Amino acid sequence: MRRTAKSTGAARAGSDKRESRSGNPSRRAVASKPERSAAGLQPLGALPQAELAPGLYLVATPIGNLADITLRALAVLQGADRIFCEDTRVTGRLLARYGISTPLDTYHDHNSEQVRPTVLAALRRCERVALVSDAGTPLVSDPGYKLVRAALGEDLPVTAVPGPSAAVAGLILSGLSPDAFLFAGFLPPRQAARRRALGRWVEVQATLVFYETAPRLAESLGDMADVLGNRPAAVARELTKLYEEVRRGPLADLAARYRLLGPPRGEAVVVVGRPARTEPDEAEIDERLRTALIEVGVREAAARLAAETGLPRGKLYRRALAMRAGTG
Numbered sequence: 450m451r452r453t454a455k456s457t458g459a460a461r462a463g464s465d466k467r468e469s470r471s472g473n474p475s476r477r478a479v480a481s482k483p484e485r486s487a488a489g490l491q492p493l494g495a496l497p498q499a500e501l502a503p504g505l506y507l508v509a510t511p512i513g514n515l516a517d518i519t520l521r522a523l524a525v526l527q528g529a530d531r532i533f534c535e536d537t538r539v540t541g542r543l544l545a546r547y548g549i550s551t552p553l554d555t556y557h558d559h560n561s562e563q564v565r566p567t568v569l570a571a572l573r574r575c576e577r578v579a580l581v582s583d584a585g586t587p588l589v590s591d592p593g594y595k596l597v598r599a600a601l602g603e604d605l606p607v608t609a610v611p612g613p614s615a616a617v618a619g620l621i622l623s624g625l626s627p628d629a630f631l632f633a634g635f636l637p638p639r640q641a642a643r644r645r646a647l648g649r650w651v652e653v654q655a656t657l658v659f660y661e662t663a664p665r666l667a668e669s670l671g672d673m674a675d676v677l678g679n680r681p682a683a684v685a686r687e688l689t690k691l692y693e694e695v696r697r698g699p700l701a702d703l704a705a706r707y708r709l710l711g712p713p714r715g716e717a718v719v720v721v722g723r724p725a726r727t728e729p730d731e732a733e734i735d736e737r738l739r740t741a742l743i744e745v746g747v748r749e750a751a752a753r754l755a756a757e758t759g760l761p762r763g764k765l766y767r768r769a770l771a772m773r774a775g776t777g
């Protein structure tokens with residue numbers, strides 16, 4: 450659905466075809482577009498403006514707080530000939546906030562097969578096309594992968610304009626090691642399939658990151674505890690929003706909490722610590738104690754880790770005490 454009128458950039462961009470196919474298309478600086486401003490926000494005309502080269506731009510947008518958008522994302526959204534989005538009302542609000550009037554069309558799970566040829570035709574005509582999702586980074590549990598694959602298959606230019614993603618925000622707030630992590634996206638809604646899917650990740654020596662809907666949160670946490678073991682975990686909700694909340698603890702405790710309280714409001718990321726080895730090394734013990742000490746006292750942290758690893762509670766208690774006293 451087209452929302453606003455704006456002249457097509459096909460003719461303007463027509464002579465750039467060859468040049469655009471090598472290198473990063475957004476680097477060429479030519480002329481700037483007219484200034485537009487939004488109340489209380491930096492006028493876009495004050496940003497470094499470079500006319501965009503033709504191509505497909507994958508633009509990350511906020512996951513809640515509308516201020517979480519990069520200067521380059523705004524410049525690309527303003528400079529594009531059109532923007533494909535999941536829901537024109539959602540993206541329309543973002544554009545209105547920044548005074549951007551680029552035409553909007555939809556590209557979502559239910560029309561992508563029909564719309565993809567239209568997008569590819571626009572790219573062949575050397576238009577500048579932006580793809581956004583409702584929130585966060587397009588393609589990450591959102592539409593766009595098949596479009597990117599088709600564009601690359603025709604040697605059409607594709608550029609990422611990176612920014613927010615709930616997976617990374619949840620990971621870095623979890624208190625769990627980000628050294629190696631596996632993004633597993635959404636688990637299947639049905640329990641049997643969900644448990645099978647979880648079974649694939651049991652042996653992975655990495656922090657696991659899942660997306661989950663509020664109504665399924667308690668059930669999923671329970672299945673994770675059963676299939677993955679009672680690992681340390683975090684539920685990060687409403688990230689970047691007014692009621693942002695991160696709950697940390699063993700999977701079984703988190704499952705019990707949300708079973709008791711019912712589905713929480715909003716959206717959530719579940720982050721799960723990597724499996725305990727039979728004999729965890731000292732660095733891992735320290736890391737897990739440090740994570741536990743964010744939530745609970747020394748005694749409880751030692752008890753938890755003793756239960757999870759089978760290591761002597763007294764030894765873990767002394768180690769946790771030293772860490773808390775800053776001598777460990």
Ligand code: SAM
Pocket residue numbers: 512513582584585586587588589590591613614615616659660661662685686687688689690716717718
């Ligand atoms: N492409 C998006 C990204 O890069 O984060 C993810 C889209 S996916 C359809 C939506 C899921 O992302 C939600 O169900 C939730 O798991 C997670 N999510 C999105 N925004 C969130 C937020 N503000 N706080 C916590 N989780 C969020």
